[in-house]
Amino acid sequence: MSDKNDHILEEVSNAEYKYGFYTDIEMDQAPPGLTEDTIRFISAKKNEPDFMLAFRLKAFRHWKTLKEPDWAHVEYPPINYQDLIYYSAPRKRPKYDSLDEVDPELLETFEKLGIPLDEQKMLAGVAVDAVMDSVSVGSTFKKTLAEHGVIFCSFSEALQKYPDLIKKYMGSVVPYTDNFFAALNSAVFSDGSFAYIPKGVRCPLELSTYFRINAANTGQFERTLIVAEEGSYVSYMEGCTAPIRDENQLHAAIVEIIAHKDAEVKYATVQNWWPGDKEGKGGVYNFVTKRGICKGENAKISWTQVETGSAITWKYPSLILQGDNSVGEFYSVAVTNNKQQADTGTKMIHLGKNTRSTIISKGISGGQSNNSYRGLVKTSRKAENARNFSQCDSLLLGDQCGAHTFPYIDVGNRSSIVEHEATTSKISEDQLFYCLQRGIDMEGAIGLIVNGYAKDVLSKLPMEFAVEAQKLLSISLEGSVG
Amino acid sequence: MLQIKNLTVSIHGKPIIKGLNLEVKEGEVHAIMGPNGSGKSTLASVIAGREVFDVDQGEISYMGKNIFDMPAETRAREGLFLGFQYPVEIPGVSIANFMRTAINEKRKYLGLDPMTGAEFLRLMEEKKKMVEIHSKLTNRSVNEGFSGGEKKKNEIFQMAMLEPRLAILDETDSGLDIDALKVVANGVNKLRKKDNATIVITHYQRLLDYIVPDFVHVLLDGRIIKSGNKELAMELEEKGYDWIKKETANDAV
Numbered sequence: 224m225s226d227k228n229d230h231i232l233e234e235v236s237n238a239e240y241k242y243g244f245y246t247d248i249e250m251d252q253a254p255p256g257l258t259e260d261t262i263r264f265i266s267a268k269k270n271e272p273d274f275m276l277a278f279r280l281k282a283f284r285h286w287k288t289l290k291e292p293d294w295a296h297v298e299y300p301p302i303n304y305q306d307l308i309y310y311s312a313p314r315k316r317p318k319y320d321s322l323d324e325v326d327p328e329l330l331e332t333f334e335k336l337g338i339p340l341d342e343q344k345m346l347a348g349v350a351v352d353a354v355m356d357s358v359s360v361g362s363t364f365k366k367t368l369a370e371h372g373v374i375f376c377s378f379s380e381a382l383q384k385y386p387d388l389i390k391k392y393m394g395s396v397v398p399y400t401d402n403f404f405a406a407l408n409s410a411v412f413s414d415g416s417f418a419y420i421p422k423g424v425r426c427p428l429e430l431s432t433y434f435r436i437n438a439a440n441t442g443q444f445e446r447t448l449i450v451a452e453e454g455s456y457v458s459y460m461e462g463c464t465a466p467i468r469d470e471n472q473l474h475a476a477i478v479e480i481i482a483h484k485d486a487e488v489k490y491a492t493v494q495n496w497w498p499g500d501k502e503g504k505g506g507v508y509n510f511v512t513k514r515g516i517c518k519g520e521n522a523k524i525s526w527t528q529v530e531t532g533s534a535i536t537w538k539y540p541s542l543i544l545q546g547d548n549s550v551g552e553f554y555s556v557a558v559t560n561n562k563q564q565a566d567t568g569t570k571m572i573h574l575g576k577n578t579r580s581t582i583i584s585k586g587i588s589g590g591q592s593n594n595s596y597r598g599l600v601k602t603s604r605k606a607e608n609a610r611n612f613s614q615c616d617s618l619l620l621g622d623q624c625g626a627h628t629f630p631y632i633d634v635g636n637r638s639s640i641v642e643h644e645a646t647t648s649k650i651s652e653d654q655l656f657y658c659l660q661r662g663i664d665m666e667g668a669i670g671l672i673v674n675g676y677a678k679d680v681l682s683k684l685p686m687e688f689a690v691e692a693q694k695l696l697s698i699s700l701e702g703s704v705g
Numbered sequence: 706m707l708q709i710k711n712l713t714v715s716i717h718g719k720p721i722i723k724g725l726n727l728e729v730k731e732g733e734v735h736a737i738m739g740p741n742g743s744g745k746s747t748l749a750s751v752i753a754g755r756e757v758f759d760v761d762q763g764e765i766s767y768m769g770k771n772i773f774d775m776p777a778e779t780r781a782r783e784g785l786f787l788g789f790q791y792p793v794e795i796p797g798v799s800i801a802n803f804m805r806t807a808i809n810e811k812r813k814y815l816g817l818d819p820m821t822g823a824e825f826l827r828l829m830e831e832k833k834k835m836v837e838i839h840s841k842l843t844n845r846s847v848n849e850g851f852s853g854g855e856k857k858k859n860e861i862f863q864m865a866m867l868e869p870r871l872a873i874l875d876e877t878d879s880g881l882d883i884d885a886l887k888v889v890a891n892g893v894n895k896l897r898k899k900d901n902a903t904i905v906i907t908h909y910q911r912l913l914d915y916i917v918p919d920f921v922h923v924l925l926d927g928r929i930i931k932s933g934n935k936e937l938a939m940e941l942e943e944k945g946y947d948w949i950k951k952e953t954a955n956d957a958v
């Protein structure tokens with residue numbers, strides 16, 4: 224009854240609105256503030272199907288009833304959600320004409336990461352000359368995928384071309400009611416990516432290289448949706464090792480992964496949002512909800528993340544092991560330096576029988592940063608013989624940083640086994656001197672030690688990203704030890 | 706190659722080295738002996754550039770340059786090697802990777818191109834044979850879970866890889882059984898050349914049966930109280946440090 228009322232209300236207001244801002248549709252930006260009008264503006268701007276707008280509005284109405292969470296181990300000034308701009312059109316024109324105009328510090332970092340010149344240009348928003356034809360690179364890529372029936376496109380494109388798939392899966396793993404930031408994202412999300420692997424298909428390409436080039440344009444509220452049908456396989460890599468500066472301070476993304484029976488998804492992410500200056504000013508707040516579900520029997524999701532950026536990170540990727548015999552793996556490295564704050568962790572929810580999971584989390588803190596890890600392992604009453612092994616290690620690089628581990632274990636039946644190990648260690652003066660004495664300078668020594676410490680996780684990344692991630696860890700920790 | 710003049714070192718205000726003189730020339734092997742706590746490791750650390758110690762007085766020149774003008778990594782790249790008394794563990798970093806990083810840092814400093822993977826592997830195989838270490842050892846993380854003997858052999862292996870001009874081996878013999886001791890000594894002897902030098906720090910005379918030193922110095926309470934040749938080591942072994950303490954006390958009177 225009330226649903227129906229809602230619907231009517233929506234239609235009426237929608238219609239009014241469409242008319243109301245018809246003249247404004249050419250605007251590249253929504254005016255600051257967040258109202259139902261803003262949401263209608265976004266949806267209309269993107270020419271979305273009706274169900275999408277309805278979903279957004281429901282999420283928005285729910286969001287208004289929520290309070291921002293304050294339990295995390297992070298501190299930041301209150302965000303005025305009415306001051307933010309929720310939509311701006313993707314930049315069609317390059318920001319700069321040549322690399323000479325780009326901040327030299329950023330270029331230096333690109334150099335250190337070994338990013339090819341052409342990619343540097345794309346990442347920095349410089350006009351690219353004809354030598355590198357990114358469009359054709361993209362299209363060969365797309366052709367190969369199409370031959371296998373794999374869909375890999377932007378969320379907006381998917382909404383136009385595959386609305387039924389989106390309708391079926393969007394919000395099925397992370398409902399808009401999940402939390403404050405998930406509700407916000409569901410109401411105002413700008414764009415994102417969609418990957419769909421049909422039944423029995425082994426995705427012939429790692430869904431990564433291409434993505435990286437585009438990553439610089441990702442918006443403030445992204446959504447990723449990955450669906451692996453029965454017996455399929457995909458390795459999906461998102462994010463970017465290059466530092467991403469963004470005038471938008473608040474980022475609240477959603478990632479949903481669905482693995483059906485016998486399917487395997489390898490999801491890897493490297494995130495390096497701008498952490499702000501040494502005082503932590505101007506850095507990105509990254510409040511993300513990421514979740515995967517092993518829906519069918521024998522499904523497997525393996526999750527690897529390397530996190531070095533953001534002024535504040537609030538992130539608890541979780542895996543739901545619903546199918547019997549399904550497997551969840553979670554490998555994470557989180558680095559905080561200077562004044563960065565991170566409150567991250569993972570949730571492993573065992574629902575099916577004989578489900579198995581592994582969590583390896585490596586926190587690295589330098590400067591005056593704060594790195595908290597929360598891990599929840601839950602086995603339900605029906606999850607007979609469920610097994611989990613968790614290893615949570617913290618590495619401190621000085622005396623002024625902090626690491627905190629909060630394990631939560633909730634075992635719902637007698638046959639499941641949950642093991643948890645935690646260690647905290649410090650880079651010792653002895654280790655550093657040992658390296659120096661072999662001719663390796665301080666920076667190199669820290670890089671080497673930290674990468675050794677994180678090896679178990681880095682080795683899970685696709686090769687090319689592993690190499691970049693290694694460099695990234697070293698760079699992120701420059702100046703972290705007195 | 707190395708000249709130490711009137712060196713005085715302290716830590717947190719506590720004097721440890723109290724006016725020490727030493728000269729090491731190319732082609733020479735020096736042994737420094739002394740009881741526990743006499744300052745042997747401190748001397749080695751100061752030469753290698755460890756910063757926790759305060760150098761209150763004195764000079765050290767290495768290859769004709771003031772050693773204190775060079776940070777520790779530069780000294781290493783200039784061919785100074787310290788075999789640690791207590792080698793530290795670096796979890797997750799394989800010996801191979803560690804050595805490759807070290808060698809390429811040195812090459813960069815010398816203006817050379819980095820070694821290719823193949824070149825590096827060849828060098829590593831050659832040196833492994835030379836110092837008789839187990840071929841799987843280099844895949845393991847630096848010193849992690851190593852036995853005492855493996856740690857010491859690893860130090861000698863690294864020395865072989867880096868081909869230093871001046872190597873200081875700090876009690877590389879302690880804790881080794883006689884076979885391991887021979888391997889270590891053999892490694893040092895094979896690496897001995899006309900233009901490099903070695904300082905062997907040891908507690909016991911027995912290492913000196915295998916590595917024959919040109920000079921032996923007795924370090925006691927931060928000073929070299931007696932220098933001599935190999936005979937001194939044997940005398941010391943026979944009569945103990947008390948003998949030498951008395952003898953120098955008598956000299957002073």
Ligand SMILES: Nc1ncnc2c1ncn2[C@@H]1O[C@H](COP(=O)(O)OP(=O)(O)O)[C@@H](O)[C@H]1O
Binds near residue numbers: 721739740743757
């Ligand atoms: N890091 C340190 N802090 C305080 N005292 C130290 C330190 N290192 C060495 N010492 C002191 O210096 C003296 C000499 O030590 P060391 O050089 O290790 O002697 P050796 O190697 O001859 O046994 C000892 O009294 C030791 O306690």
Ligand SMILES: [Mg+2]
Binds near residue numbers: 790876
């Ligand atoms: Mg000692």
